[in-house]
Amino acid sequence: MIEDLFFLERQAYRDSLLHRLDARVKILACFAAIIAIVAVPYSAAVYTAGIFLFLLFALLWALSEVSPAVYAMRLAVIVPLWGIVILFQVFITNPYYTEFHPVAFLPFGLAIYAESLQFASILAVKFLVSVSFIILLSVTTTLQDLLQGAGRLGLPAEFALALGMMIRYLFVFGYIFRKVNEALATRCFHPFDRKLPYRYRLQQLGNAIGTLFLRSYEQGERVFVSMLCRGYGKHSHLFIEKKPFGRPDWAFLSFSLTWTAVALLIGLTAA
Numbered sequence: 325m326i327e328d329l330f331f332l333e334r335q336a337y338r339d340s341l342l343h344r345l346d347a348r349v350k351i352l353a354c355f356a357a358i359i360a361i362v363a364v365p366y367s368a369a370v371y372t373a374g375i376f377l378f379l380l381f382a383l384l385w386a387l388s389e390v391s392p393a394v395y396a397m398r399l400a401v402i403v404p405l406w407g408i409v410i411l412f413q414v415f416i417t418n419p420y421y422t423e424f425h426p427v428a429f430l431p432f433g434l435a436i437y438a439e440s441l442q443f444a445s446i447l448a449v450k451f452l453v454s455v456s457f458i459i460l461l462s463v464t465t466t467l468q469d470l471l472q473g474a475g476r477l478g479l480p481a482e483f484a485l486a487l488g489m490m491i492r493y494l495f496v497f498g499y500i501f502r503k504v505n506e507a508l509a510t511r512c513f514h515p516f517d518r519k520l521p522y523r524y525r526l527q528q529l530g531n532a533i534g535t536l537f538l539r540s541y542e543q544g545e546r547v548f549v550s551m552l553c554r555g556y557g558k559h560s561h562l563f564i565e566k567k568p569f570g571r572p573d574w575a576f577l578s579f580s581l582t583w584t585a586v587a588l589l590i591g592l593t594a595a
Contacts, residue, residue: 347473364591373591
């Protein structure tokens, strides 16, 4: 998981037309697409609006010059989280329908309904579009740029400072985890090695986790003391320099918002 964090951040440092855009326009485009697909009522119109928005995502992903395998990897990580929620919808009679027609009966009194299948597919389209744009935003914008972009869009200074500290310590924690993991590997220890006693593996993993948190705590204390020496206090805020939009930013924002508005209009009229 930590290695995935570093891999994802490396993708955000690539150089492409989409990577060079201001973080604010990418945040606005991402949130506009998510709001548009969520705003479409639960009906067959979601399919049309979803296809239209996914075409926008595919175009933007092509401009990012990031491998489609990265998108597939990110999506595969998220599928178990929302896939289970969607799967259970086929057994539930939700309030969006008044009549239900069973298509299959299962043991333990369960039944699969045609309307529930349709609702699950609609929910899957909404999830897929929303998650796809979030993945696009994360692989084309560094965490620091996201923080500064959110600050320029009006994120309160207290939240910006807290998120900035979290981002910094997240990578500090990641580096310490990598050191501990490398130390275990040099000693030929593997937690899934069945040749080692199970109790011994648990004991070593417990020691490693404790060491990881102790080192992270000590590193955090050193960083906090150095911040105090440089004038940090309760009234300190993250300084975010003002930055105007350039012509490519305005062009991208206008194009993406227009496309999103058309997709929403199509979904609302078809519903």
